[in-house]
Amino acid sequence: MPRTRRVLFVLLALAAPAGAQGPNASKDDRITAERLGLPKGNTRTSEPFVTRIYKADESGDVLKKQPAGYPFTITADYTLKDGETPRAHEGVDLSSRPEPGQPPKPLDFNAGVYGTVVKAGDGPWGTVTVQVRDGSLLQFLHTSASHVKVGDVVAPDTKLGVTGRTGAGVIHLHIQARDKYGNAVSPDLTFKAGQKKLESKVKLDKPGAADVEFDPDAYSPVKPKVKDKKVSAPVEPEVKWVVEVIGMGGRIDQKLGEFYTYKSASYCEQQWSEANPNDLRLTRSREVALTGGKK
Numbered sequence: 001m002p003r004t005r006r007v008l009f010v011l012l013a014l015a016a017p018a019g020a021q022g023p024n025a026s027k028d029d030r031i032t033a034e035r036l037g038l039p040k041g042n043t044r045t046s047e048p049f050v051t052r053i054y055k056a057d058e059s060g061d062v063l064k065k066q067p068a069g070y071p072f073t074i075t076a077d078y079t080l081k082d083g084e085t086p087r088a089h090e091g092v093d094l095s096s097r098p099e100p101g102q103p104p105k106p107l108d109f110n111a112g113v114y115g116t117v118v119k120a121g122d123g124p125w126g127t128v129t130v131q132v133r134d135g136s137l138l139q140f141l142h143t144s145a146s147h148v149k150v151g152d153v154v155a156p157d158t159k160l161g162v163t164g165r166t167g168a169g170v171i172h173l174h175i176q177a178r179d180k181y182g183n184a185v186s187p188d189l190t191f192k193a194g195q196k197k198l199e200s201k202v203k204l205d206k207p208g209a210a211d212v213e214f215d216p217d218a219y220s221p222v223k224p225k226v227k228d229k230k231v232s233a234p235v236e237p238e239v240k241w242v243v244e245v246i247g248m249g250g251r252i253d254q255k256l257g258e259f260y261t262y263k264s265a266s267y268c269e270q271q272w273s274e275a276n277p278n279d280l281r282l283t284r285s286r287e288v289a290l291t292g293g294k295k
């Protein structure tokens with residue numbers, strides 16, 4: 001396909017009006033404990049892309065299991081102590097309490113999305129991974145058991161696993177997402193994509209690509225700022241890139257994905273063009289300002 005057919009539009013969207021889409025997704029599409037079948041009263045205890053301080057070993061590597069009190073979110077400039085390292089936490093954390101006020105316990109949780117299981121609770125983080133319709137991966141970490149096996153097709157109410165503290169300090173559920181190229185994306189966006197039913201004609205990527213071990217924080221596109229051991233307050237992405245296929249009359253025919261880096265978005269465009277050599281439609285990456293910050 002000639003390169004000229006693929007035109008890149010870069011539009012800087014106007015600031016979203018108050019109450020419009022926040023940094024991750026609209027409120028109704030967000031991951032909640034309730035939508036994962038966890039008891040009422042459990043909440044999101046950490047949001048994606050905030051800076052946290054982790055306990056590290058002498059070489060600076062983050063400890064797989066964090067001691068009590070770690071990791072913690074900083075709210076202002078923080079001076080690193082020896083054996084500490086900052087990272088952008090890229091997932092959503094949910095508490096796992098049978099009832100409000102009771103100590104955390106391992107509890108069953110549901111998939112919350114339609115998809116296919118590509119990882120079933122193994123690895124240092126006890127990860128259960130579900131690939132959704134658009135090929136992106138929703139990863140549930142720290143589980144103590146899996147109710148599914150690789151290849152299982154799941155629906156939002158399918159019991160997926162049991163919360164735990166595998167690779168974590170405290171029993172909770174950490175949910176993060178990767179697009180099908182391995183880039184960190186907001187788990188709320190993948191959760192939203194997964195609300196659409198799978199159709200048998202949709203061919204998902206080979207599980208091999210999804211079955212890689214990953215660190216919950218190591219590959220975040222958002223890097224904390226550190227200067228002279230001073231760590232700046234939590235950072236969040238300021239923009240996201242929406243990749244779309246444009247059809248007749250400028251109509252948006254298909255949304256291919258949303259990304260926090262332009263590089264990921266253009267890679268997505270390239271992949272789509274290569275996979276659809278006879279499709280003459282254009283793709284575009286649209287830059288959208290993320291206003292509103294944290295909730």
Ligand SMILES: [Zn+2]
Nearest residue numbers: 091092093174
């Ligand atoms: Zn987490």
